[in-house]
Amino acid sequence: MKTISTASAFVLLALSLIGCGGGTLDGVSPGPMAMGDKHHLTLTRRWADVSPILPQRSKKVRVLSVDGPWLNRVYVARGLQPGEGMLKRQDKEHPVPSFHADMAPTELVEFATDSVSAMGYMRVETSKLRPARFGAADGLRFDLAAKTESGLEVQGTAQMAVAGKKLYVILYLAPAEHYYAATLPDVEEMMRSAS
Amino acid sequence: MIGWPYRAPRLFGAFVLTAVLASAGPPAWAAAPADLELRPPNLKPAPKSVEAGMWDDSDRAEAHTRIAAELDTDPALQAYVRGVFCKIAADYCGEARVYVLDRPFLNATCFPNGYVEVWSGLLLRAQTEGQLAYVVGHEVSHFARNHSLSKWNHDKTTRDVATVLTVGVQAGAMFGMVKVAQSGAPNSRQMIDDISDMAQNLNDLIYLGAMAHIMAYSREHENEADRLGFQRAVAAGYEKSTGPDMWTGTIAESRASDFAAVRKADVRASIYRTHPLDQDRIDALKAQGGVVAAPDIDARKRYRAAIRGHLGSWLKDDLRRRDDGQTLFLIDRLSEVGEDFGVLQFYRGEAYRQRRHDGDAPLALAAYKTAVGYPDAPVAAWRELGEALRRAGDKPAAAEAFETYLAKAPDAEDRWLVEASLKTVKGA
Numbered sequence: 029m030k031t032i033s034t035a036s037a038f039v040l041l042a043l044s045l046i047g048c049g050g051g052t053l054d055g056v057s058p059g060p061m062a063m064g065d066k067h068h069l070t071l072t073r074r075w076a077d078v079s080p081i082l083p084q085r086s087k088k089v090r091v092l093s094v095d096g097p098w099l100n101r102v103y104v105a106r107g108l109q110p111g112e113g114m115l116k117r118q119d120k121e122h123p124v125p126s127f128h129a130d131m132a133p134t135e136l137v138e139f140a141t142d143s144v145s146a147m148g149y150m151r152v153e154t155s156k157l158r159p160a161r162f163g164a165a166d167g168l169r170f171d172l173a174a175k176t177e178s179g180l181e182v183q184g185t186a187q188m189a190v191a192g193k194k195l196y197v198i199l200y201l202a203p204a205e206h207y208y209a210a211t212l213p214d215v216e217e218m219m220r221s222a223s
Numbered sequence: 224m225i226g227w228p229y230r231a232p233r234l235f236g237a238f239v240l241t242a243v244l245a246s247a248g249p250p251a252w253a254a255a256p257a258d259l260e261l262r263p264p265n266l267k268p269a270p271k272s273v274e275a276g277m278w279d280d281s282d283r284a285e286a287h288t289r290i291a292a293e294l295d296t297d298p299a300l301q302a303y304v305r306g307v308f309c310k311i312a313a314d315y316c317g318e319a320r321v322y323v324l325d326r327p328f329l330n331a332t333c334f335p336n337g338y339v340e341v342w343s344g345l346l347l348r349a350q351t352e353g354q355l356a357y358v359v360g361h362e363v364s365h366f367a368r369n370h371s372l373s374k375w376n377h378d379k380t381t382r383d384v385a386t387v388l389t390v391g392v393q394a395g396a397m398f399g400m401v402k403v404a405q406s407g408a409p410n411s412r413q414m415i416d417d418i419s420d421m422a423q424n425l426n427d428l429i430y431l432g433a434m435a436h437i438m439a440y441s442r443e444h445e446n447e448a449d450r451l452g453f454q455r456a457v458a459a460g461y462e463k464s465t466g467p468d469m470w471t472g473t474i475a476e477s478r479a480s481d482f483a484a485v486r487k488a489d490v491r492a493s494i495y496r497t498h499p500l501d502q503d504r505i506d507a508l509k510a511q512g513g514v515v516a517a518p519d520i521d522a523r524k525r526y527r528a529a530i531r532g533h534l535g536s537w538l539k540d541d542l543r544r545r546d547d548g549q550t551l552f553l554i555d556r557l558s559e560v561g562e563d564f565g566v567l568q569f570y571r572g573e574a575y576r577q578r579r580h581d582g583d584a585p586l587a588l589a590a591y592k593t594a595v596g597y598p599d600a601p602v603a604a605w606r607e608l609g610e611a612l613r614r615a616g617d618k619p620a621a622a623e624a625f626e627t628y629l630a631k632a633p634d635a636e637d638r639w640l641v642e643a644s645l646k647t648v649k650g651a
């Protein structure tokens with residue numbers, strides 16, 4: 029397990045360096061950002077699109093960050109269809125959490141927390157489950173607490189809604205110390221504007 | 224670390240190597256001498272030695288574990304597992320630091336510096352304290368025999384020899400190619416290509432042979448640790464069925480997997496396996512006096528009492544592996560003890576709900592219905608029962624289940640959601 033973790037970390041580091049050195053990470057300007065064909069959200073600041081250095085995410089998930097993915101990251105799932113997940117399945121023996129159209133609201137929360145666990149976070153807990161709006165659709169909002177493998181406390185918040193049988197997710201994760209609160213206002217605005 | 228460039232093995236090399244190694248045969252069980260030398264307690268490595276380097280690595284791993292999110296901080300559980308360690312390894316008890324990690328896989332490790340990891344997946348799968356003791360005894364035996372150091376030395380020597388042989392082959396090939404080129408023979412181009420191909424085949428053969436040699440040595444260590452671990456467990460008063468039963472259980476669990484590759488993984492013998500086949504381990508333990516027998520029910524109950532507080536969270540972790548066939552197998556086996564039905568039936572329902580195969584929904588509903596009949600059922604069982612009943616179209620029963628959930632969990636964070644579901648099934 030440790031060897032795999034070390035190898036994965038090395039690959040991610042290498043990819044990060046390639047990304048920084050090669051200038052391949054795109055910036056995302058303030059303003060509207062599409063969430064699939066029919067939906068969008070509004071960004072209040074400039075973000076970096078760090079999706080290329082997170083190969084584990086599925087194609088329909090875009091990952092934004094301000095200070096780098098280890099310090100803050102926002103997963104934006106742009107209309108997952110039934111059977112699709114936030115993450116790509118690596119092989120047959122390791123399925124990842126996937127969305128189903130008939131999921132109960134508690135199962136949607138479970139889908140999100142299981143996805144966060146599958147990203148490598150541990151001791152994932154939810155709190156403050158509350159209603160949210162996503163355009164005309166009812167949605168869910170809740171907060172998360174988790175730890176990295178090495179014990180770093182992480183906080184998060186998520187908003188999810190099913191519209192047109194597709195799942196839309198905005199999931200924010202950052203270290204509890206400083207970084208979570210620092211970027212939270214921008215994420216709140218992102219979630220509020222999603223429709 | 225010394226290595227050599229890997230190329231995909233040519234068919235020729237693989238064929239020849241397989242033939243050579245198959246004719247040689249794998250080392251038999253219990254190849255180690257009878258009077259095995261064990262490391263003395265409280266051993267300290269010589270400064271700047273290879274072993275000292277290993278201790279440094281182990282110290283770092285231990286420091287990482289002390290703050291790791293997976294560290295189980297239940298002092299009672301830590302004390303229990305440490306107690307088992309000390310029962311089968313009293314000689315090393317004083318220097319051992321035992322940590323339980325919440326990882327849903329069957330594993331334990333005893334590092335050269337005395338740092339010991341026991342994973343929750345092992346604790347969930349062991350049926351008795353004896354089975355746990357056998358696996359820990361296996362790891363202690365690696366430690367007592369300094370296997371990590373001898374493996375490091377063995378692997379290094381193997382790699383060094385392989386490197387020398389590879390360089391020799393390359394040099395010989397170069398020499399041959401130069402000679403052919405100087406000869407001016409009409410087919411010299413073809414001959415040079417043939418020499419190059421032959422050298423590549425030989426180097427593939429050397430690489431594969433070296434890997435097979437390294438893996439065979441690893442299997443020898445595993446066999447020896449199996450035998451010594453079994454002896455430790457029996458000497459400490461545990462049943463002679465502990466070892467064979469442990470591996471019988473892992474075979475049965477593998478066969479219950481949702482995935483064909485997992486089901487077949489332990490029936491494919493290979494010269495590149497790091498561990499022996501489980502069936503071979505059972506046969507070897509039987510040769511040492513081990514017996515295959517259903518674990519004693521009282522022993523299972525005593526062990527269950529030690530892990531009961533963690534049963535639910537470990538099953539939840541196991542569900543995240545998303546091999547529901549294996550999780551359901553584990554739940555079946557845990558149910559044989561005749562206790563904890565509320566928890567076990569709830570997680571049986573969760574496994575069926577998560578799996579979503581045809582026919583799973585009624586099975587989940589039945590499991591939730593059974594779970595709520597026991598006082599140890601998690602309160603979430605009522606919510607899931609309500610949801611399963613709603614899906615089955617039984618609205619009155621669903622309403623009753625949701626109301627019970629709300630009564631039992633008045634402060635639940637999802638109260639508003641369940642209230643909404645309740646309104647829906649009541650037709651409001």
